[in-house]
Amino acid sequence: MLEIKNLHVKLEDEDKQILKGLNLTVETGKVHAIMGPNGSGKSTLSYVLSGRDGYEVTEGSATMDGFDLLEAETEERAAEGLFLAFQYPVEIPGVSNMTFLRTALNAQRKARGEEEMSATDFLKMVREKAKTLKIDGDMLKRPVNMGFSGGEKKRNEILQMAVLEPKMCILDETDSGLDVDAMKLVSDGVNALRSEGRSFLVITHYQRLLDHIVPDVVHIMANGRIIKTGGPELALEVEKNGYADLLAENA
Amino acid sequence: MAIKRAQLKQQKQDALAARQPALSMPEGGEWITAARKDAAGRLDAMGLPIRRDEYWKYTRPDAFTSAEPVAAALAEDAGTQVFEGVDVLTVVFRDGAFDADASDALALDGVEISRLADAAQADIHWAKDIYGALETAGQDPVERPLAALNTAYATDGLVIRATGAAAKPIHVVYERSSDTSDVVLHHVIKVEEGASVTLLETGAAGARANTVTEVTVADTAAFHHVRSQGRDQERQLLTHMFARLGSESTFKSFTLTPNGKMTRNECILELTGDDAIAHVAGALMADGKDVHQDDTIFITHDAVNCESRQVFKKVLSNGATGVFQGKILVKQGAQKTDGYQISQSLLLDEDSQFLAKPELEIYADDVACSHGSTSGAIDEDALYYLRARGVPKRKAQDLMVLAFLAEAVDEIESEELREAILRRIRAWLDLEDDL
Numbered sequence: 001m002l003e004i005k006n007l008h009v010k011l012e013d014e015d016k017q018i019l020k021g022l023n024l025t026v027e028t029g030k031v032h033a034i035m036g037p038n039g040s041g042k043s044t045l046s047y048v049l050s051g052r053d054g055y056e057v058t059e060g061s062a063t064m065d066g067f068d069l070l071e072a073e074t075e076e077r078a079a080e081g082l083f084l085a086f087q088y089p090v091e092i093p094g095v096s097n098m099t100f101l102r103t104a105l106n107a108q109r110k111a112r113g114e115e116e117m118s119a120t121d122f123l124k125m126v127r128e129k130a131k132t133l134k135i136d137g138d139m140l141k142r143p144v145n146m147g148f149s150g151g152e153k154k155r156n157e158i159l160q161m162a163v164l165e166p167k168m169c170i171l172d173e174t175d176s177g178l179d180v181d182a183m184k185l186v187s188d189g190v191n192a193l194r195s196e197g198r199s200f201l202v203i204t205h206y207q208r209l210l211d212h213i214v215p216d217v218v219h220i221m222a223n224g225r226i227i228k229t230g231g232p233e234l235a236l237e238v239e240k241n242g243y244a245d246l247l248a249e250n251a
Numbered sequence: 252m253a254i255k256r257a258q259l260k261q262q263k264q265d266a267l268a269a270r271q272p273a274l275s276m277p278e279g280g281e282w283i284t285a286a287r288k289d290a291a292g293r294l295d296a297m298g299l300p301i302r303r304d305e306y307w308k309y310t311r312p313d314a315f316t317s318a319e320p321v322a323a324a325l326a327e328d329a330g331t332q333v334f335e336g337v338d339v340l341t342v343v344f345r346d347g348a349f350d351a352d353a354s355d356a357l358a359l360d361g362v363e364i365s366r367l368a369d370a371a372q373a374d375i376h377w378a379k380d381i382y383g384a385l386e387t388a389g390q391d392p393v394e395r396p397l398a399a400l401n402t403a404y405a406t407d408g409l410v411i412r413a414t415g416a417a418a419k420p421i422h423v424v425y426e427r428s429s430d431t432s433d434v435v436l437h438h439v440i441k442v443e444e445g446a447s448v449t450l451l452e453t454g455a456a457g458a459r460a461n462t463v464t465e466v467t468v469a470d471t472a473a474f475h476h477v478r479s480q481g482r483d484q485e486r487q488l489l490t491h492m493f494a495r496l497g498s499e500s501t502f503k504s505f506t507l508t509p510n511g512k513m514t515r516n517e518c519i520l521e522l523t524g525d526d527a528i529a530h531v532a533g534a535l536m537a538d539g540k541d542v543h544q545d546d547t548i549f550i551t552h553d554a555v556n557c558e559s560r561q562v563f564k565k566v567l568s569n570g571a572t573g574v575f576q577g578k579i580l581v582k583q584g585a586q587k588t589d590g591y592q593i594s595q596s597l598l599l600d601e602d603s604q605f606l607a608k609p610e611l612e613i614y615a616d617d618v619a620c621s622h623g624s625t626s627g628a629i630d631e632d633a634l635y636y637l638r639a640r641g642v643p644k645r646k647a648q649d650l651m652v653l654a655f656l657a658e659a660v661d662e663i664e665s666e667e668l669r670e671a672i673l674r675r676i677r678a679w680l681d682l683e684d685d686l
Contacts (some may be wrong), residue, residue, distance in 0.1 A: 050639050052633070082531035090636035094654025100640070103683065108641035143654070159638060176364060 001199040002026040002049075002168055007049050007060035008181065009041075009224075018044045020224035021060070026168070026217075031200040035235060036221035037243045040113055042203045043087060045221075050084040051077055064168050078104075079111035083166035085157040094200040100144045101126060101163050108164060123138040129162045133189050135145070151182035158189040166235040170201045175209040189210030207239035220246055263298025263396075266316050270299055273318050273433070274404045279371035285297065286383040290402035297396040309574040310545040310605045314487045314513045318405055320459030322513065323485035330482030330509055331454040333675045337667060339451060339452050340364075342409060347457055348432030349407055353426070357502060361415035362448060365409035378439045385465040385493035389519040393549065398517070399441030400492040403436030408462075412441045413448035413472070420668075425454035425481065431673045432457035438464040440474065445496075447473040449665070454487055455481025455511065463491045463677035470497040470524055476504040477668045479675065480511060484539070485501050486535055487513040498554070505663045506594040507535045507672055508544050509679060515545040517564035522550070522557040522585075531561040534672075534678065536652075540570030540602065547595075548577040552615075553584040561592040564659040566652050569604035578610040581618050590620035597655050598628055599648070649680040666676055 002025070009019040028052045033134055036042050048055050049062060050073035062069045065078050078231045092100065106116040117125070130140060133155045142162070145153050161169055169189070175183055190200070190213050202213055210232065218234040219226045222243070227250040228234065238246070276287050300312040314321065328366035342364075343353035356363045356496045369635055370376050383390035383402040389395060390396050411421065421439075434457030442448055446469070456462055480488055488511060510516050520529050535544050550559045575594040606622040629651055637647035652675055660676070663669040677683070 051638075054637055064462050073644070073645050074635065074638040075641050075647075077641055084639055086636065086639075092633045092636070092651070092654065094628075094657045095650050099650075099683075100637070103646065104637070104640035104642050107643060107646060110642065111643075112309070201512065 001030045002201065004062045004064070005059050005167060007048070007062060008058045008211070009044060009056055009221060010035055012054050012056045019048070019223055022218065022225055025197045026201055028199055030216045031194065031202060031213065032217045032219065033202040033215040033235065034205065034219045035204060035207070035238055036220050037247075040221045040225045042221055043126045043172055044204060047171050048086055049170060050074060050082065056107050069076050075107070076111065078164075079108045080167075081167035083161050083164060084170045085161060085169065085171045085174050087176060089145050089153040089157055091146050092177065097140045097144050098126065104160070105131055105163055111118055126163060130159055132192065133159050133162070134185060135159055150177035151179065151185075154178060154182065154186050158186055162189065162193060167197060168201070170203065172203050173205065174202070175204055175206060183209065183212060207235040210235045221249055222250065257566060259301070259303060260298065262301045262303070264298035264633045266296065266301055269318050270316050274400070276404060276517050277371070277406055280376070280399040281291055282373040282376050283381040283382065284370040286379065287403045290383050290386070290399045291398040294396055294403055297394050297399065298605045299303070299400070299430065301643075309534040309576070310515055310543065312397075314378065314459065315489045315515070316600075317460060320431060320457070320482040320487065322357035322430045323483065323487065324430050325427065325460035326483035327483055329427070330479055330675070331426060333453050334422055334451055334668070337383040337420065337671055340419045341422050341424060343424045343426055344407070344436065344456060346432035347406060347436060347460070353443070356370060359421065360418035361446065362417045362421070363412045363414065364389050364421065365410050365632050367405065367410050367439070370410040370514050375560070377412065377441065380469055381441060382437070385467070385495055386463060386491070388521065389491075389493045392443070395491065395517065395519075397489055398493075401435050401461050401491070402445070403585060405435045405463065405517045408437040408439070410439045412443065414448040415446050417448040420449035422451040422453070424458040425452070425460070427455060427457055429681075430458050432459070438462070440464065440466040442466070442468045442474050443473040444469040445471050447475075449475040449477070452478035453667070455486040459465070459487045461489045463493070466492070466494040466586040468494060468496045468500040468502050468561070471499045472475070472497065473501040473603050474487050474503070475664060476546070477663055477670065477672065478505070479507040479509060482511065484510060484572070486510045487511075488515070490516045492516075494517045494519070494529075495523055496529060497527045500524060501528045503530040503662070503664055504532070505660070505672070506549050508535045508537070510538060510542055512541050512542070513543050514640045515547065517547045518549070520550045520559070522554050522559065523602050525555045525602055526555065527554065527557045529559045529664055531560070532659045533564070534656040534659040534676075535565040535573055536565075536656070537565065537571035537573055537603075538568045542571040543574075544572070545553050545574035545621050546577070550579050550590070552581045552588045552590065553577070554585060554616065556587040557585070558589040562659050563594040564595075564656050565596040565605060566599065566603060566655060567596055568599035572603070573603075573605045575607045575609070575624070577608075578612065578624070579620055579622070581615050581620065583614040583644070586617045587617045588615060588618040588620065590618065594624045597652065598626055610660060635662040646682070649682055653680055653682060654675060
């Protein structure tokens with residue numbers, strides 16, 4: 001599904017290399033997790049894959065089922081099935097959540113040459129999916145993320161994922177700012193979306209999210225590279241011993 | 252200094268001398284002839300505005316003072332369909348001339364309504380106390396000669412007296428079929444104690460138009476005004492809205508300016524009764540280097556415990572210019588005044604500009620007045636967020652433009668009218684209807 005080869009990325013405005021030859025393959029239907037200390041380049045990876053301004057790819061490639069992600073516009077990547085759940089979902093005053101979701105869904109459908117969804121079908125679909133994430137009618141009507149609590153914002157991200165049905169989902173520290181109950185709700189939402197045709201890349205600092213969203217593969221990232229890959233047990237090892245041992249091993 | 256002032260005065264007189272030959276005072280009954288002659292006298296004393304007038308610092312008055320209007324090509328989308336589907340009493344003026352065939356019968360429960368041209372034939376009329384009177388009061392402390400010109404030379408308009416709750420809004424539709432029409436219209440509205448009426452206006456009254464509306468809102472009465480000005484690219488509009496508010500009365504006016512070459516909207520409000528509420532709001536969509544729009548507001552608080560609120564949002568692109576001059580004057584004794592003013596622009600490129608001059612002048616010591624003015628570009632984080640969900644850049648930008656303007660549109664009290672305006676903005680931005 002996702003194939004990243006020798007990816008080198010620097011900041012556009014300053015001479016600072018962040019990703020230094022990252023290699024990663026996420027197979028279709030699998031859940032991979034990336035863990036790593038602060039400043040290892042985890043969030044940069046998610047931004048570069050989704051096309052945020054401010055980064056420059058100096059070397060390497062990233063493809064999704066053969067589709068060249070790095071050459072495409074942000075919205076084209078989304079229409080192709082890439083989804084990034086933001087660490088800090090953005091507030092958009094004046095645009096209702098419902099309008100936002102519908103505009104996004106229909107824009108993606110249009111880009112793929114599909115029919116737009118009717119208002120009735122859309123409302124029915126969104127309400128059903130919102131219910132399982134405990135998102136009420138009021139939250140759907142309110143402007144995007146405005147006045148939402150940390151947990152509500154993250155649930156809203158998962159709702160967007162459920163509505164847009166992407167094939168490659170990147171979750172950027174979705175657990176940050178969540179209490180235990182909210183973490184459970186969000187994880188259940190993600191788990192409900194796990195399927196044979198859909199892959200996940202879960203970026204997190206802590207092992208606890210991976211108790212709920214159990215990964216197939218765990219990668220440890222440091223200094224702009226994957227330094228170790230293993231099974232779920234690798235996450236437990238980090239939880240127990242911290243990153244210090246792994247970093248020393250790799251030094 | 253004295254020489255300079257004499258020079259300015261001469262220039263203003265020259266401007267008037269250039270404009271006057273194209274004007275002729277209509278025939279009419281005693282009351283209106285007197286009012287017109289008074290206005291002509293005021294105009295003679297003032298002359299016409301010139302570029303060096305402080306009040307016209309950001310907007311060139313030439314478009315309104317030249318002898319002949321600059322021709323304005325007709326456009327397919329003049330924007331007169333804004334209130335489609337709303338139950339209204341329709342009155343149509345085409346290039347300034349009343350269009351009886353296109354208008355409804357001038358009859359409405361709760362309201363007396365007639366044409367100014369008809370009311371002007373009587374020797375005496377209730378409108379006498381208002382016609383030109385509010386305009387005269389509005390000449391101090393800032394001269395508004397083009398409003399006096401209107402009082403002297405207006406050919407028609409509506410005369411409306413609300414005695415109860417008007418059964419439905421009165422919708423004045425300005426159509427034009429001429430690319431050189433030069434129109435002067437004057438409306439008089441009297442909202443009696445406890446009565447209420449809503450005035451809607453759409454379109455451009457002429458290739459060039461000068462319209463004045465004078466409104467008195469009596470104690471506990473309410474006046475609502477929602478308009479969408481001509482979208483036709485080349486038209487030039489000057490509007491003056493003068494209103495005087497009694498105790499516990501409500502005045503709410505909203506204007507959408509969806510382009511047009513030159514627009515200046517002046518709104519002059521006097522709060523003379525305690526506990527009155529005055530809201531003025533505007534939304535501008537200006538696209539193109541020839542587009543210039545100006546909102547000039549002057550609100551005088553002369554009573555206790557009144558609230559005034561100004562909310563103006565301007566979206567400017569491709570070299571357009573937006574102007575906001577807003578003043579709140581709180582007179583001595585106007586205690587417990589709550590005055591609020593915000594003007595904001597969204598600049599979609601570096602060629603566009605927003606010029607703002609907020610002013611507060613306060614002579615009472617127990618008031619709460621605040622004002623703010625901002626200029627900004629599209630929020631890049633929000634743009635990225637929308638694009639990351641698959642919304643193309645252009646559409647994402649349009650969505651944010653709508654959201655920005657909606658804060659001014661929200662000032663419209665009636666949900667039906669608010670939705671009508673939003674629906675039209677969405678259509679012009681090519682966005683889907685809201686759910």
